[in-house]
Amino acid sequence: MTTLETVDRGELHGFLHRPDAAPIATLALTHGAGSNCDTVLLRAVAEGFAEAGVQVLRFDLAYRVRRPKGPPHPSRAAEDRLGIADVVATLRKDYPNDGPVLLGGHSYGGRQASMxxxxxxxxxxxxxxLSYPLHPPKKPEKLRTEHLPALATPTVVVHGSKDEFATTDEMRSALELIPAATRLVEFDGAKHDLGVTKYPVVEHTVAAAFELFGISPH
Structure with a gap:
């Protein structure tokens, strides 16, 4: 069993998934461009981690807190990153535990988290x-890899083989730029939304994260 709480503190809006026992880790999880933290993918991933003993806060990025619809503006991406940092700080302060603190995001949210x-x-x-947007669809020359050589944080990347934002080979090449340990979890046939109801995304993502980050289940 897990419990779900709505979190609404002005600049922080989201949902907190609590496991039924003391948490073994904490995960802050956010969404992609044009959506919010209440997507099918994020709900499923958050619940899967919570059932495995991780407390999860899925939250809206700053641009979504400002307005309910529309994509983020590139000129204000730094504000989205600042908002992510504030959420992580809030989790450490208000929901502490002895386990690791993790950060995740789908597409744009994951890119900002990694930056x-x-x-x-x-x-x-x-x-x-989740579905890191390595380049815009049909524009493989516009790689979003500049920051990867400076990324010293262990990283799990979940990728669909039919994702228009990167081929699997492109993703593998990008991960080689990261000096930290990485894991690529691929789903053959999955697209950018990862098709969480069709593929075992949750189970494989939780397993890869526990293995890479050294988390022991209850």
Whole structure:
């Protein structure tokens, strides 16, 4: 059993999933461009981690807190990263436990999370990037890899083989740029949304994260 709480503190809006026993880790989880933290994917991943003993806060990025619809604006991406940092700080202060603190995000949210972790290696103990948007669709020359050589945080990347934002080979090449330990979890046939109702995304993501980050289940 797990419990779900709505969190609404002005700049922080989201949902906290609590396991039925003392948490073994904490995960802050956010969404991609144009959506919010209440997507099918994020709900499923959050619940899967909570059932495995991890407390999870899935939260809205700063641009989504400001307005209910529309994509983020590139000129304000730094504000989204600042908001992520504030959420991590809030979790450490208000929901502490002895386990690792993790940060995850789908697409744009994962990219901003990884950029923030590259800037601050002490931010979290591990990253979970769901469908990292390596480049815009049909524009493989516009790689979003500049920060990866500075990323010292262990990272799990969950990728669908039919994701238009990266081929599997492109993703493997990108992960080689990261000096920290990485795991690539691939689903053959999955697209950018990862098809969580069709593929065992939750189970494999939780397993990869526990293995890479050294988390022992209850």
């Amino acid at each position: 923030l972790a590259a800037e601050d290696p002490q931010l979290v103990n591990g990253l979970i990037l």
